[in-house]
Amino acid sequence: MITKLSDIFERIDTTQDRKRIAVVAAHDENVLDAVTLATKKSIVDAVLVGDREKILEIADAHQFDLTGCEIVDEKENIDAAYTAVRLIREGSAHILMKGNVDTPTYLRPVLHGTEGLRTGDILSSIAIFELKGYHKVVSLTDGGLNIAPDLKTKVSIVRNGVFFMNCLGIKKPKVAVLGALEFVNEHMTATIDGALLSKMAQRGQLKNCIVDGPLSFDNAISADSARFKGIESEVAGDADVLIAPNIETANVLYKSFVYLANASPAAVIMGASVPIVLTSRADTETVKLNSIALAASINLQ
Amino acid sequence: MIKRLSDLEQYLRERNVKTRLVVVAAQDANVIEAVVKAKKTGIVDVTLVGNKRIIEDVFARHNYELSGMEIIHEENDTLAGVTAVKLIKEKKAHILMNGQESYFGASLISKPILDKKDGIVKGKTMSHVAVFELEHYHKLVAVTDVAVNISPDLKAKAAIISNAVFLMRRFGIETPKVAVLAAIEVVNDKMPATMDAAMLSKMAQRGQIKNCIIDGPLAFDNAISEKSALHKGIKSEVSGDVDILLAPDIETAGTLYQSFMFFANAHVASITVGASAPVVLTTKLDTLETRFNSILLSASTYLK
Numbered sequence: 001m002i003t004k005l006s007d008i009f010e011r012i013d014t015t016q017d018r019k020r021i022a023v024v025a026a027h028d029e030n031v032l033d034a035v036t037l038a039t040k041k042s043i044v045d046a047v048l049v050g051d052r053e054k055i056l057e058i059a060d061a062h063q064f065d066l067t068g069c070e071i072v073d074e075k076e077n078i079d080a081a082y083t084a085v086r087l088i089r090e091g092s093a094h095i096l097m098k099g100n101v102d103t104p105t106y107l108r109p110v111l112h113g114t115e116g117l118r119t120g121d122i123l124s125s126i127a128i129f130e131l132k133g134y135h136k137v138v139s140l141t142d143g144g145l146n147i148a149p150d151l152k153t154k155v156s157i158v159r160n161g162v163f164f165m166n167c168l169g170i171k172k173p174k175v176a177v178l179g180a181l182e183f184v185n186e187h188m189t190a191t192i193d194g195a196l197l198s199k200m201a202q203r204g205q206l207k208n209c210i211v212d213g214p215l216s217f218d219n220a221i222s223a224d225s226a227r228f229k230g231i232e233s234e235v236a237g238d239a240d241v242l243i244a245p246n247i248e249t250a251n252v253l254y255k256s257f258v259y260l261a262n263a264s265p266a267a268v269i270m271g272a273s274v275p276i277v278l279t280s281r282a283d284t285e286t287v288k289l290n291s292i293a294l295a296a297s298i299n300l301q
Numbered sequence: 302m303i304k305r306l307s308d309l310e311q312y313l314r315e316r317n318v319k320t321r322l323v324v325v326a327a328q329d330a331n332v333i334e335a336v337v338k339a340k341k342t343g344i345v346d347v348t349l350v351g352n353k354r355i356i357e358d359v360f361a362r363h364n365y366e367l368s369g370m371e372i373i374h375e376e377n378d379t380l381a382g383v384t385a386v387k388l389i390k391e392k393k394a395h396i397l398m399n400g401q402e403s404y405f406g407a408s409l410i411s412k413p414i415l416d417k418k419d420g421i422v423k424g425k426t427m428s429h430v431a432v433f434e435l436e437h438y439h440k441l442v443a444v445t446d447v448a449v450n451i452s453p454d455l456k457a458k459a460a461i462i463s464n465a466v467f468l469m470r471r472f473g474i475e476t477p478k479v480a481v482l483a484a485i486e487v488v489n490d491k492m493p494a495t496m497d498a499a500m501l502s503k504m505a506q507r508g509q510i511k512n513c514i515i516d517g518p519l520a521f522d523n524a525i526s527e528k529s530a531l532h533k534g535i536k537s538e539v540s541g542d543v544d545i546l547l548a549p550d551i552e553t554a555g556t557l558y559q560s561f562m563f564f565a566n567a568h569v570a571s572i573t574v575g576a577s578a579p580v581v582l583t584t585k586l587d588t589l590e591t592r593f594n595s596i597l598l599s600a601s602t603y604l605k
Binding site for chain 1: 509
């Protein structure tokens with residue numbers, strides 16, 4: 001059982017063989033801050049793809065130490081994105097990170113049919129939290145990419161989430177499919193999908209996991225609450241992965257953990273041949289550093 | 302728990318079940334034959350609604366004992382249906398029988414039963430349950446619904462299950478095992494039967510459908526054979542020990558029913574439940590045994 005994010009980060013290889021992160025449009029103060037901190041801690045080496053002049057200017061102004069950082073000069077963001085993905089396909093970088101670039105441009109080369117990085121059906125965003133009131137780390141998905149996933153997309157989101165936990169060494173994660181209530185209600189798609197995904201796991205259509213749903217959030221994370229409701233479930237109160245019905249639910253839950261429960265999550269995008277870091281401007285430096293560390297901790301092989 | 306339909310009579314007698322059967326358009330020799338046999342068990346009393354002259358003629362021709370048979374004369378079959386339903390509503394009779402048609406919607410009695418004001422269905426779902434005794438299965442198994450619901454949605458399916466569960470519990474099966482049938486055992490978003498099955502399973506697990514264990518989707522072989530289920534990697538409490546087979550639609554249920562009858566030497570008893578009284582709805586092709594069994598099965602709904 002993993003109780004702390006720092007337990008995950010212990011897996012990072014900080015030797016000479018450490019991973020290399022390719023930063024797209026690295027000319028960004030916040031991102032450079034986090035990346036140079038990560039290189040300083042030997043979490044990763046970095047290849048900064050972007051406007052060399054601006055990168056050097058920012059580093060100089062804020063006294064960021066660029067030791068362990070290679071710079072590849074690309075003035076246009078879209079070129080930077082393609083170059084970074086090429087570096088990963090060539091094996092000279094192992095993590096992709098978003099800098100001062102909009103998300104569609106950042107992801108376009110990733111999603112490219114023949115020259116991209118996609119391995120699964122879809123990409124999905126996963127955040128992992130260490131919460132004071134919960135006995136272990138818990139993942140939440142998808143608060144970033146898939147807006148209103150249908151059943152098929154949810155299947156892929158669950159698969160990515162399970163694979164993510166597998167990569168962290170949790171062999172058979174418990175997956176809670178969230179709904180507004182724990183019953184099947186034909187007018188609430190989330191509850192229907194919860195029931196369908198449970199059965200799919202039971203029938204082996206979703207492997208290496210135990211899925212239960214629909215579960216309301218309290219049932220998923222509190223055994224007492226589940227017991228009170230008379231729910232018999234292996235997952236209730238012991239969930240490793242929370243599947244939100246849509247991006248709004250995931251996003252609100254993410255932010256309530258951060259703002260009201262003082263959590264500093266780490267987040268990555270799964271579904272590609274390498275972990276992809278896509279932190280937002282609003283994320284703190286800790287979250288950015290955590291996310292780099294998380295990406296460096298995951299061995300996708 | 303009884304394993305054979307032929308044990309029904311003794312099972313009901315031991316439990317002192319006593320009911321009154323009312324027969325609609327009773328001027329039918331086959332129906333009268335079954336009713337006479339049922340009356341002899343002492344489990345049912347009989348009211349025959351129909352053409353009195355023809356009814357008495359049938360009795361005379363076959364030397365059936367007429368005494369103790371209540372006859373209400375009604376030449377018009379449609380009005381006979383109305384009269385019979387009225388008796389049920391007034392609790393003067395407890396089982397409704399119509400020996401003529403198989404499909405409920407086309408039957409004489411469907412209209413008076415479903416009538417909003419004078420009918421005997423109070424917002425509930427009626428459904429047909431056929432209980433089979435099969436040569437190669439270790440216990441009785443119910444198939445539903447071959448006669449009332451054509452293409453039930455999720456809500457209707459939940460009600461159909463509850464009706465069948467109610468019936469099977471009369472035989473001392475505390476928690477009947479329900480298999481929701483589909484063409485395959487996995488969830489497929491292009492096959493609504495598999496999706497409904499997954500939802501119904503969860504609904505039972507969450508207590509939305511009570512007193513039963515539901516698993517589905519299951520293909521027919523997975524439902525009745527544990528070996529077949531294990532071969533497919535299905536771990537299920539229901540597989541190989543199913544009490545109730547829920548078909549996705551009337552065609553599947555009907556085909557299953559007929560194949561049991563034609564190829565598996567099955568014995569069957571079937572009734573419609575969900576109204577305030579059970580309804581026996583057998584076809585012209587049914588045997589005396591089937592009609593008799595069905596009357597007794599109806600009486601069993603009055604077991605506590």
